[in-house]
Amino acid sequence: MYYRFEDKEQLITALTERMLERREEYVAEQLLAAEPLLSGVMDAYAHALLQPSSATAPPRPGARRTAPTPTGSPQ
Numbered sequence: 300m301y302y303r304f305e306d307k308e309q310l311i312t313a314l315t316e317r318m319l320e321r322r323e324e325y326v327a328e329q330l331l332a333a334e335p336l337l338s339g340v341m342d343a344y345a346h347a348l349l350q351p352s353s354a355t356a357p358p359r360p361g362a363r364r365t366a367p368t369p370t371g372s373p374q
Contacts, residue, residue, distance in 0.1 A: 322352055 304310040326347040333343035 318352060325350070 304313065326344065329343045329347035330340060333339045
């Protein structure tokens with residue numbers, strides 16, 4: 300995939316834009332499915348923003364991924 304871009308910065312920009320587009324689409328879907336009340340819209344918006352985007356985000360340089368312990372907290 301790197302070969303499609305002139306440099307590393309173009310690749311990072313493309314990946315960032317793609318991630319933000321996916322996030323925007325997800326939030327829009329959640330808002331459309333929300334109850335037609337202010338409380339329903341605010342609840343859907345807050346929950347949509349709190350959903351982790353780590354599955355679609357590229358790993359940060361130097362970031363260490365750890366498996367959760369049986370209690371769910373990182374090691």
